[in-house]
Amino acid sequence: MNPYPLPAAAFKGEGMTSQRARDRLANSLKDAGIRDPRVIEVIRNTPRHHFIDQALHARAYENTALPIGHGQTISQPWVVARMTEALLESFDAKGGMPRKVLEIGTGSGYQAVVLAALVPQLFTVERIEELLRQARRRFRQLGLPNVRSKHDDGKLGWADEAPFDAIILTAAGDTVPTRILDQLTPTGVLVAPVGSPSSQTLIRLRGDGQGDFIQEELGAVSFVPLLGGIG
Structure with missing residues (x-):
């Protein structure tokens, strides 16, 4: 695990945001097929209610996407878990761990925090300035010095910090x-949803070291569209 765990104070909650609620969510992810114990444990210990409006706190540990404003959502916990697991398991097969990871679409910061608990360096790009401002505040509150963020067009990636071992x-x-894709190492891994708003598939691309990618389909998903520019 990363040397920068979330502080114990972040785990506090009551009622629908209590540790018991988080335990139920973690158990439901296992029942839904998430196998990596590292991912389940990080989600169990991540205070998802800190990433949404207080009016939605009672629903924070439901396995569902929730609105965060600006037409964006915090992803369903199962989707966060599956994408994180899909990224890590490719490196497990090689006996290693991605050390430098890029996330496109910071949003609330929830996926970034889950990744930051598992990898040494996490870079994240968000095109909506207000969302990034809020996410940065959460990163500071949770004491995560291994997260770097940038307000920019996500379609451009983060070329100045490339190459990355993994991109999500x-x-x-x-x-x-x-x-x-050009910002991945030759044997890097990318996990992403692709497709139209009505039909999207989660894919994993793995570099073969020769400039080509092996593609796998991981199942149907539903995400907001990938937009260019900044806001």
């Missing part, structure tokens, strides 16, 4: 932008 996209385009 939290919004769906028809295809994965070439500029993002």
Whole structure:
């Protein structure tokens, strides 16, 4: 695990935000097929209610996507778990761990925090300035010095920090932008939703070391669209 665990104070909650509620969520993820104990434990210990409006706190540990404003959502916990698991298991097969990971679409910051508890360096890009401002505040509150963030067009990736061992996209385009693929190491892994708003598939691309990618389909998903520009 990462040397920067979430502080114990972040775990406090009452009623529908209590540790018991988080335990129920973690158990439901196991029942739904999530196998990686590292991912389940991080989600068990991540205070999801800190990433949504207080009016929605009672629903924080339901396995459902919730609105965060600006037409965006905090992803369903199962989807966060599955994407994180899909990224890690590719490196487990090689006997290692991604050390430098890029996330496209910070949103609330929830996926970033889950990843930051598992990898040494997490870089995250968000096009909506207000969402990024809120996410940065949460990163500071949770004491995560291994997260770096940037307000920019996510379709551009973060070229100045490339290459990355792994990249994760939290919004769906028809295809994965070439500029993002170019920022992977030759044997890197990318996990992303692709497709139209009515029909999206979660895919994993694994570099073969020769400039090509092996693609796997991981199941149907539903994400907000991958947009260019900044707001």
